Amino acid sequence: MKKNILLIILFYSICYSQQSKDSLTFSSKYYSDKYLINSFNKQLNTNFYSINFKHSINYNKFFIGFNEQFNSTIVSTNLKNIKDEHTLNSLSLYTLNDKTKIGFYFNNNIYNDDRNIGLNKASILNSIFLVDYSPLTKINIVPFLGFEQNNQLNEKDNGFVYGFETNTDDFNLGEFEINSVIKFKNEDISPKKNTLRLLNFDLTNYFDENFSNIISANYLQQRRDFYFVADKFTSEEFNIVNNIQSRIESNYNIQERIKLLQPYSPFSFDIIGRISFRNIDRSTKFISFKNISNLNYDTKINELRLEFSSLIEYRENDYNLSFRFSFTEKDEKHLPKKYDGISQIIFDDKKIIEEQKNNTSQLANLSLSGSFLLTDKNIFSFSIFHRKLKYDTPSNINFDDRDELLSIGSLNFTHKFNYFFKAFINLEGSINKMVYIFSERSANNNIKRTIRLSSGGIFSNQLFTSKNSAEVSANYTVFDYEELNPNYKSYSFRQFSFRDSTKITLTKIAGINLNGYLKISEQGNFNWNKFSEAPQRHLIEEFLHNSFFYNYSFIEFNFGVKYYSLKTFSFISQKDKKLLSKYSSIGPTIDISINLVEKLDLKIFSWYEFINDETNKKREMTNLDLRLSYKF
Secondary structure, X not given: OHHHHHHHHHOOOOOOOOOHHHHOOOOHHHHOOOEEEEEEEEEOOEEEEEEEEEEEEEEOOEEEEEEEEEEEEEEEOOOEEEEEEEEEEEEEEEEOOOOEEEEEEEEEEEEEEOOOOOOOEEEEEEEXXXXXXXXXXXXXXXXXXXXXXXXXXXXXXEEEEEEEEEEEEEEEEOOEEEEEEEEEEEEEEOOEEEEEEEEEEEEEEEEEOOEEEEEEEEEEEEEEEEEEEOOHHHHHHHOOOEEXXXXXXXXXXXXXXXXXXXXXXXXXXXXXXEEEEEEEEEEEOOOOOOOHHHOOOOEEEXXXXXXXXXXXXXXXXXXXXEEEEEEEEEEXXXXXXXXXXXXXXXXXXXHHHHHOOOEEEEEEEEEEEEEEEOOOOEEEEEEEEXXXXXXXXXXXXXXXXXXXXXXXXXXXXXEEOOOOEXXXXXXXXXXXXXXXXXXXXXXXXXXXXXXXEEEEEEEEOOOEEEEEEEEEEEEEEEEOOOOOOOOOOOEEEEEEEEEEEEEEEOOOOEEEEEEEEEEEXXXXXXXXXXXXXXXXXXXXXXXXXXXXXEEEOOEEEEEEEEEEEEEEEEEOOOOOEEEEEEEEEEEEEEEEEEEEEOOEEEEEEEEEEEEEEOOOOOEEEEEEEEEEEEXX
């Protein structure tokens, strides 16, 4: 027990550990869901079409699974833009005996964008033969060999793909349970080479049914080579059109988690710690020194992160309390690579530029929340949150060093008058203080104060349901040195809003839905010392969507009218306003859901808009959302 407590001090972590068994490429579990979803969406000048299909078949000793995703986006402006993304993969397996399966994996990715951008076309095609061998229960080893075709920037490369995967799934070893994944993969598509090295290891020790300790070690290294258009000097010197850059990212982390969850005890806790390293190494294959001033240096990034988090809860029948704490410390360094033949003076200049990106930070979060059942009809709840950020940059020419404090609190009271009606009142407030350490950026120092008061209720019976709320809020942003810099003015933003949602049931199959809101906002210059405002802008926003619904057999109809309006005013004087802009739209809506057969559903939602704006130029627009889904 003492050793486990000691590990908490040594290892720091975030709250979510990776589930290793979900990262397998050649697992039939990936194809366990079965569905077909076909959708089309049109809003404004953008049309989006997608299809998602996943299915699998088990027949005697054969298994085959398919997964396809296709997305197409069409944007119609002065020039039409079409972007397509298509992914298709399949896995087929044949069981030779209880321990061995052989199979074939196929993967095809296509990206196509008709815009003239750096990377607008790319495709990857993999055909892989594999063997799935299980020497022991819950342990799998999968070696594989295949062929890859890669096309990027009209550069076509072919080569072999090979490697292995192995996983241990909930393997019991005495008092311990082991979950692990190891992946080794090489893509030799000369002149490029992509690699993957993955090790995820979880060791769980159950002291008893409710008390567990999980130690995790994770390692991931990925190398990705990609083409980019070579500059003029590099192209002429090496007689190439496209250059190659390699990006190698390595991640290491160790974490421990201790969890106590007792079903018959009010007390529980969850403590996690992690230490992690991240390295990024960028290298360019062809480098020309003919134009030193425009030379794009390769760089390295090294990052060290320490993290700790905890959750402690105490629950009783009539109240519960929750306490959370987390702390993260990060150190990030950027380094340029030095090439042979480059003078030290030029390299030092580049080093200074990269060192500007170096930073260290410390972030602490603290929160406390709880709820109390005062009586059968009264519930009181509260929450308090505090965050502190300290951000430092070692470079003498970087002035981004800053401290930030954020505090948020809320109180809520709910009263149930009777079986049909309950009401609530809620009060929230926050203070955010931003302080830049150096005078070069201290003009940005400010304090943001917000306060929000809301109240509402819910009335419901068999024929009538109404939910409504009213809210007033204010946001005051005050700059510390606005008298020294006229470009920074303290300002306020205040708003009143009212929301209503009502459903009236006329018969068992028909009724009326009424939804809408009203927002009135005001923004202006603000003087905190005098607590006075000089209003600058006034906004009125209105929204209504009223509809009639009818349900008959396998069809649900919803017909209605939607209205939206936004008006913006400027202030001529403290009280007089002038209309600056207006926008409004109104039109019919239709929402239809059809259960065509037992597992096939069709949903159609469309609305037509008649639009008016400040130019008094009327426009009309059609919006459509169509979805067809089949559940196997």
